[in-house]
Amino acid sequence: MKKLSEKLFEIEQLVHAIIEQGNDPLYTVIDQGKGVVRVTPTPLTKRLSSTVKNYLYPLLNQFPIHEFNPYINAFFRSVINTNVMESIEQQASLNKRHNRYQTDGDYPVMQELMTRMHACVDQIRAETKSAAFRTIIYNANRLSKKNQDGMMHYIDSLFDHYSKLIVVRIDLGYQKGNHIINQADIPKKYWQARSHFKHFLNNTRRNSLFEHLVGNIWSFEYGPEKGFHYHLILFFDGSKVRQDVILARMVGDYWVKCIVGSQGRIWNCNANKDTYPDCGIGLIHFSDTEKREHLNQAAAYLIKIDHYVRMLTPGDGRTFGRGEILPPKTGNIGRPRSK
Known part of the structure; x- marks a missing residue:
């Protein structure tokens, strides 16, 4: 695992990518018929999912009495508020070797993950666009x-x-x-x-x-x-x-x-x-x-x-x-x- 303090820089860059790629759909969903749906996450989604899965808890444990950079704070608040980790773990427990889901079986699990991922990304974008956030960033950078x-x-x-x-x-x-x-x-x-x-x-x-x-x-x-x-x-x-x-x-x-x-x-x-x-x-x-x-x-x-x-x-x-x-x-x- 990378040195955790170095991962903070990558999280800030991830938040900037989320802000800049406002038109990213996060997932491509294709109905393949016969009750089968193919769901493909975009590179941005894979990056977000991997960061949450591998670094959320280790970072919070590493820095228990700290305040994060405003961009990193926005990331953690959004991830925690939308409970993305729970859905990531539930989807991982399906042990899927491909991206195909049964509409009357495991697809609802994937739907819940997509819903929470969209909510998380929307919250990050909304918070970082606010005037209050821009003031915080200006003061921190200064x-x-x-x-x-x-x-x-x-x-x-x-x-x-x-x-x-x-x-x-x-x-x-x-x-x-x-x-x-x-x-x-x-x-x-x-x-x-x-x-x-x-x-x-x-x-x-x-x-x-x-x-x-x-x-x-x-x-x-x-x-x-x-x-x-x-x-x-x-x-x-x-x-x-x-x-x-x-x-x-x-x-x-x-x-x-x-x-x-x-x-x-x-x-x-x-x-x-x-x-x-x-x-x-x-x-x-x-x-x-x-x-x-x-x-x-x-x-x-x-x-x-x-x-x-x-x-x-x-x-x-x-x-x-x-x-x-x-x-x-x-x-x-x-x-x-x-x-």
């Missing part, structure tokens, strides 16, 4: 673009001040036990994770391990496998530190040993950077445009997920953050050109 532009400007400002950077990409989380079991767990475990990360960031200002840290970007997420966790990018002055893999491991050890304790868990992306086809971590020189572009893509991923599904946090807390954009250099002092 916020996403603001975060994206600010983050790119921030990374550029770091390279304006440092000739090279050591980029560490690491996930900070917990062992099993940080998962939500009931409603009471949500604020308790949320604030626990927030408190730990705040402690971590505060300590970067005075611990010698982070003496040459010059910036950070982070996102805060929840998933049933990992529980609450942080995706973190750290920027170190590349003229002062080296060996990014070891540095990332030391940061992870610090999270486990000094912040969280035995329940801590980390994922060191730098240790696996050789497996990434477009690597944007490790040592990056300001003039290495290709690697800087890969870094931008890696950083943009942190915002991309938040664009498609945003965690609903107690007190509407932040799920994304970065350091302050550095002011432009003034005078005749240029960026160091050390290799």
Whole structure:
């Protein structure tokens, strides 16, 4: 199965296809005589049916305390309101190896599925055409673009001040036990994770391990496998530190040993950077445009997920953050050109 977060992008594209293909009949029905009807779903219908069947419940379980992108929200609301899944399962239970149905036998099952599919698609189209929906989309896109532009400007400002950077990409989380079991767990475990990360960031200002840290970007997420966790990018002055893999491991050890304790868990992306086809971590020189572009893509991923599904946090807390954009250099002092 595809990574579920990636499927959200495909669902948004599916909703756009439903909107754009307004004349799609969804099904072709041909009476073949003798009480036999042939029903052929269109490619759009097959796509919709497959998405509902394979990803409805896994996605809802994967993101139990989240708000989806408006297009994805419209998809889930319509699918649930029209109870399409039930009809898909009933039709599948017929174990049909062809598209022919008996009018006095199993055809009513197929008719019910067609009715619900049409209702689902009609609801998606009606909701996404409303003025209220267009306002929601405008605001969501504006916020996403603001975060994206600010983050790119921030990374550029770091390279304006440092000739090279050591980029560490690491996930900070917990062992099993940080998962939500009931409603009471949500604020308790949320604030626990927030408190730990705040402690971590505060300590970067005075611990010698982070003496040459010059910036950070982070996102805060929840998933049933990992529980609450942080995706973190750290920027170190590349003229002062080296060996990014070891540095990332030391940061992870610090999270486990000094912040969280035995329940801590980390994922060191730098240790696996050789497996990434477009690597944007490790040592990056300001003039290495290709690697800087890969870094931008890696950083943009942190915002991309938040664009498609945003965690609903107690007190509407932040799920994304970065350091302050550095002011432009003034005078005749240029960026160091050390290799």
